[in-house]
Amino acid sequence: MKKASILMIIGSLLLLGLFVFPLWNIMLGAPQYPEPLGMNIHIDGIRGVEEFDIQNIDGLNHYIGMKTLPKAEEMWEFSAFPLVIGGMVFLGVLIGLLGFLNKVTYKWFIGWFVLMSILGLLGMYDFNAWMTDYGTDLNPRAIMKLTHPDGTPMTYKPPLLGNAKILNFNVISIPGLGGYLLFLGMLLTVVASYLGWKSSKPKLNSESNETTAT
Amino acid sequence: MRKYKNLFLGLLGVFALMTSCNNQGKSSSGGALGSNAADRVYVGPGEYDEFYAFFSGGYTGNLTVYGLPSGRMFKEIPVFSQFPTNGYGYSEETKPMLNTSFGFVPWDDSHHPDISQTNGELDGRWIFINGNNTPRIARIDLTTFETAEIIEVPNSAGNHSSSFITENTEYVVAGTRFAVPVPQRDMPIKDYKGNFKGALSFISVAPETGRMDIKFQLMMPGFNYDLSHPGRGKSHGWFFFTTYNTEEASTLLEVNASQNDKDFIAAVNWKKIEEYVNNGGGTMMPAEYAHNVYDDDTHMATSTMKKEVLTVDPTKVPGAVYFLPTPKSPHGCDVDPSGEYIVGNGKLSADLTVHSFTKMLAAIENEKFDGEAYGIPILKFEDVLAGVVSQPGLGPLHTEFDGKGNAYTTFFISSEVVKWKLGTWEVLDRQPSYYSVGHGMIPGGNSQKPFGKYFVSMNKITKDRYLPVGPEMEHSAQLYDISGDKMELLLDFPTHGEPHYAAAIPAEILMPKVKKIFKLSENKHPYAAITPNDTKLVRDGKVVHVYMSTIRSHFTPDNIEGIKVGDKVYFHVTNQEQDFDVPHGFAMIGATNAELLIAPGQTKTLLWEPKKVGVWPFYCTDFCSALHQEMQGYVRVSPANSDLELSWSLGED
Numbered sequence: 001m002k003k004a005s006i007l008m009i010i011g012s013l014l015l016l017g018l019f020v021f022p023l024w025n026i027m028l029g030a031p032q033y034p035e036p037l038g039m040n041i042h043i044d045g046i047r048g049v050e051e052f053d054i055q056n057i058d059g060l061n062h063y064i065g066m067k068t069l070p071k072a073e074e075m076w077e078f079s080a081f082p083l084v085i086g087g088m089v090f091l092g093v094l095i096g097l098l099g100f101l102n103k104v105t106y107k108w109f110i111g112w113f114v115l116m117s118i119l120g121l122l123g124m125y126d127f128n129a130w131m132t133d134y135g136t137d138l139n140p141r142a143i144m145k146l147t148h149p150d151g152t153p154m155t156y157k158p159p160l161l162g163n164a165k166i167l168n169f170n171v172i173s174i175p176g177l178g179g180y181l182l183f184l185g186m187l188l189t190v191v192a193s194y195l196g197w198k199s200s201k202p203k204l205n206s207e208s209n210e211t212t213a214t
Numbered sequence: 215m216r217k218y219k220n221l222f223l224g225l226l227g228v229f230a231l232m233t234s235c236n237n238q239g240k241s242s243s244g245g246a247l248g249s250n251a252a253d254r255v256y257v258g259p260g261e262y263d264e265f266y267a268f269f270s271g272g273y274t275g276n277l278t279v280y281g282l283p284s285g286r287m288f289k290e291i292p293v294f295s296q297f298p299t300n301g302y303g304y305s306e307e308t309k310p311m312l313n314t315s316f317g318f319v320p321w322d323d324s325h326h327p328d329i330s331q332t333n334g335e336l337d338g339r340w341i342f343i344n345g346n347n348t349p350r351i352a353r354i355d356l357t358t359f360e361t362a363e364i365i366e367v368p369n370s371a372g373n374h375s376s377s378f379i380t381e382n383t384e385y386v387v388a389g390t391r392f393a394v395p396v397p398q399r400d401m402p403i404k405d406y407k408g409n410f411k412g413a414l415s416f417i418s419v420a421p422e423t424g425r426m427d428i429k430f431q432l433m434m435p436g437f438n439y440d441l442s443h444p445g446r447g448k449s450h451g452w453f454f455f456t457t458y459n460t461e462e463a464s465t466l467l468e469v470n471a472s473q474n475d476k477d478f479i480a481a482v483n484w485k486k487i488e489e490y491v492n493n494g495g496g497t498m499m500p501a502e503y504a505h506n507v508y509d510d511d512t513h514m515a516t517s518t519m520k521k522e523v524l525t526v527d528p529t530k531v532p533g534a535v536y537f538l539p540t541p542k543s544p545h546g547c548d549v550d551p552s553g554e555y556i557v558g559n560g561k562l563s564a565d566l567t568v569h570s571f572t573k574m575l576a577a578i579e580n581e582k583f584d585g586e587a588y589g590i591p592i593l594k595f596e597d598v599l600a601g602v603v604s605q606p607g608l609g610p611l612h613t614e615f616d617g618k619g620n621a622y623t624t625f626f627i628s629s630e631v632v633k634w635k636l637g638t639w640e641v642l643d644r645q646p647s648y649y650s651v652g653h654g655m656i657p658g659g660n661s662q663k664p665f666g667k668y669f670v671s672m673n674k675i676t677k678d679r680y681l682p683v684g685p686e687m688e689h690s691a692q693l694y695d696i697s698g699d700k701m702e703l704l705l706d707f708p709t710h711g712e713p714h715y716a717a718a719i720p721a722e723i724l725m726p727k728v729k730k731i732f733k734l735s736e737n738k739h740p741y742a743a744i745t746p747n748d749t750k751l752v753r754d755g756k757v758v759h760v761y762m763s764t765i766r767s768h769f770t771p772d773n774i775e776g777i778k779v780g781d782k783v784y785f786h787v788t789n790q791e792q793d794f795d796v797p798h799g800f801a802m803i804g805a806t807n808a809e810l811l812i813a814p815g816q817t818k819t820l821l822w823e824p825k826k827v828g829v830w831p832f833y834c835t836d837f838c839s840a841l842h843q844e845m846q847g848y849v850r851v852s853p854a855n856s857d858l859e860l861s862w863s864l865g866e867d
Binding site for chain 2: 035
């Protein structure tokens with residue numbers, strides 16, 4: 001259980017990477033942008049990969065009537081996410097410590113993971129909803145109005161994950177370093193749960209005397 | 215007869231085809247040297263050249279940027295000449311760059327570029343170039359590829375032996391080609407001899423900013439100072455200048471300046487003079503010369519008139535200046551990368567004369583003088599001679615070095631490039647040039663570390679090389695591969711103006727430093743419109759300032775009313791883009807100066823004096839976006855006595 005608890009603590013701490021590194025990254029390349037424009041989605045706001053990328057993306061998006069990219073203060077998510085992540089790190093480390101001291105069982109680890117997964121899915125849902133709104137709620141006075149072959153107005157929602165061709169841009173949407181650290185951290189808490197579960201089973205053919213379950 | 219000639223040419227063609235087949239056959243086994251010339255100069259779409267090459271524009275007064283080995287031109291950088299393409303010398307910010315003691319001089323004759331160095335190696339911070347006609351030295355910033363500074367050189371005329379720099383860019387020199395009275399005065403021309411002076415100016419370069427200042431002027435005898443070269447390595451601290459007309463003739467120089475069998479290379483120990491000056495030596499004399507500086511933050515140039523200059527009489531600093539006799543009207547004066555050999559290209563001599571720096575020091579030590587000229591000791595020819603390259607060609611002009619112990623001299627009259635070996639003085643190879651080559655250039659050839667892969671010849675005559683375009687045509691440059699034992703001609707390409715001399719640097723040194731935009735947040739132009747909210751019109755009597763901004767694809771404001779006939783309207787246009795390669799143009803109908811081309815983050819000002827009542831359009835000249843054509847606006851011009859108030863708008867019907 002000690003090993004499991006340490007993993008639980010490390011796994012939770014890895015979430016702190018989100019305070020430094022982006023959760024998600026979206027790159028937009030086009031023939032006239034051989035060096036793609038890019039935005040990094042952090043838990044507290046959207047930043048350009050290069051200094052002026054946000055300004056340049058907004059400049060291009062105005063042709064199709066998109067809103068400008070939200071500033072940190074324009075979306076409640078960017079103030080809520082750091083609190084949620086910070087809270088979960090605190091909770092994870094606390095559970096890990098209590099596990100280390102044999103005050104809680106591995107079930108708490110699973111509980112943390114389930115809660116984090118639910119929050120994560122909600123976050124993804126929210127992110128996707130925002131992108132849908134951003135890509136479809138277009139200014140009716142937009143300079144360029146394009147339709148699909150079936151006549152429906154074209155929308156410009158970036159993919160949640162993977163790449164898509166949007167007009168002349170090739171858009172690639174993938175996790176950022178913070179996102180990878182998040183996944184790794186959550187994976188470690190699963191491993192911690194598994195090890196905790198394993199060590200909690202009474203060892204039937206034990207060679208030692210320390211068979212007590214913890 | 216003509217028929218036979220064609221037949222003969224046809225046969226030659228067949229022969230050429232056959233030999234080229236042979237060459238190709240050889241290439242599979244012969245490595246790079248045997249391979250096809252076209253392959254070796256071809257730079258595929260989207261790929262980069264190996265070198266940036268900067269060609270002086272001669273009578274264009276500018277500097278052009280080419281890629282090597284492709285020979286493609288990338289940019290023309292306006293330096294001493296007005297340039298309507300982007301408004302340089304026409305915009306209010308850049309007009310001061312062309313200010314001189316003679317007033318506004320919007321052209322020049324630019325000859326010898328030289329790239330800044332650290333420890334004798336190219337560092338790619340700046341490139342310097344001389345204005346020959348109105349003596350000036352310019353410094354071009356190699357992050358922006360724009361002229362950053364121009365300093366006028368007083369007491370000079372025909373600033374030709376310039377702009378060469380010392381190995382830590384301590385000084386850039388400006389030697390006068392024409393001796394003149396100093397100070398200038400009304401006197402008979404026939405009294406030239408003994409009364410005219412030849413000023414050699416040492417312009418210091420501030421290590422951090424590059425800011426130039428004339429540290430001292432050496433007032434030499436009234437010869438013509440043609441070319442120069444700094445010492446390198448062991449000869450660092452010395453500067454060498456070729457002279458002609460040591461006869462001091464004032465008429466029919468073609469004959470009268472070619473009488474002496476030997477002219478001189480003046481060897482100047484600048485460190486010694488610097489010490490003398492730092493200890494309070496020299497005489498401050500009244501002078502008038504302009505110092506023009508462009509500021510990247512204000513996007514604006516200022517011109518300051520300087521009032522005095524420090525002059526040094528060479529006879530007052532013993533041991534600082536010597537004359538090395540050199541046959542015969544030498545042009546090029548080139549020091550090899552080791553600093554030992556000083557090659558004097560006597561353009562009327564049948565041989566090439568090479569002096570030894572070590573021997574020169576020994577001769578000075580032993581005071582082996584052969585008389586003096588105006589108090590300056592003349593060393594004995596035999597005592598300083600390192601060797602002679604005998605009968606290499608006709609009309610040697612200029613020598614470059616490959617860093618591998620070989621020298622390459624251009625021969626104007628016999629129209630060829632000759633490769634020879636330093637030390638043994640044997641001719642190794644010769645290649646014809648097409649036609650009448652002036653200077654040659656090896657990237658880094660003016661430093662301690664040449665990149666001896668290519669040699670570029672800059673030719674004066676072009677006929678028959680390209681499709682004819684009337685009696686006047688661009689000069690031609692030729693690219694030779696010099697990586698093997700024998701030189702190989704790879705490419706001909708036209709260059710703009712007179713490509714008098716050039717300097718080149720590996721792209722990998724320069725490319726990472728190049729600026730892509732100017733940051734709007736650093737724009738300190740007093741009339742900038744950093745945000746659309748800063749746009750406005752301000753009237754001050756008959757002067758109207760328009761604070762205008764541009765972004766794809768509109769001007770702010772785009773409707774302007776209340777301008778009157780007789781007003782002076784200053785359009786201060788700020789490009790608010792922060793995206794690489796998105797300039798906007800600004801053109802006003804009836805503007806009698808130029809258009810503007812404004813880089814991202816930059817502010818430029820165009821003066822417009824409306825003369826006719828009406829509603830007059832302005833528009834963007836640089837195709838900027840899908841809606842470039844819509845990037846336009848109107849100015850309403852009312853009669854001079856109108857009392858219509860100024861008003862402006864964007865996006866209101």
